[in-house]
Amino acid sequence: MNTMCSACGLQGYPARVGVDVIEMFQSPPVPYRITRADEWACPGCGQRWVEGYSTKATQHFEPTFMADVEEACGAVRRTGDEPGAGVRICWERADDRRPPDVGLALLQLWLLKVAARAGERLRKP
Numbered sequence: 001m002n003t004m005c006s007a008c009g010l011q012g013y014p015a016r017v018g019v020d021v022i023e024m025f026q027s028p029p030v031p032y033r034i035t036r037a038d039e040w041a042c043p044g045c046g047q048r049w050v051e052g053y054s055t056k057a058t059q060h061f062e063p064t065f066m067a068d069v070e071e072a073c074g075a076v077r078r079t080g081d082e083p084g085a086g087v088r089i090c091w092e093r094a095d096d097r098r099p100p101d102v103g104l105a106l107l108q109l110w111l112l113k114v115a116a117r118a119g120e121r122l123r124k125p
């Protein structure tokens with residue numbers, strides 16, 4: 001695939017093949033969809049971008065959604081990777097944007113809240 005940095009006029013290179021892109025929506029932001037893609041980088045300025053999205057995506061209403069987000073946030077996909085290292089969060093609005101570690105913490109908090117709500121529903125007679 002040809003891709004280039006429009007600022008530098010240099011061809012991009014694949015910086016990370018296989019990232020989990022978690023798209024956020026609503027306010028405050030919650031996960032909407034998770035898709036696999038690749039992260040590219042510019043050898044000149046270091047700018048990074050995500051492209052090459054898979055046609056397979058899991059949406060928030062699908063039964064495996066929570067497990068997919070949990071796996072993306074917690075899984076060590078490659079030797080030496082920190083949990084969540086392969087996650088890229090796509091914010092809906094510029095005002096929603098947070099640093100990657102804060103975004104990951106928000107996702108983990110969301111997972112805990114959803115699990116707690118599911119537990120409450122199970123405990124009700």
Ligand SMILES: [Zn+2]
Pocket residue numbers: 005006007008009010042043044045046047
């Ligand atoms: Zn560049």
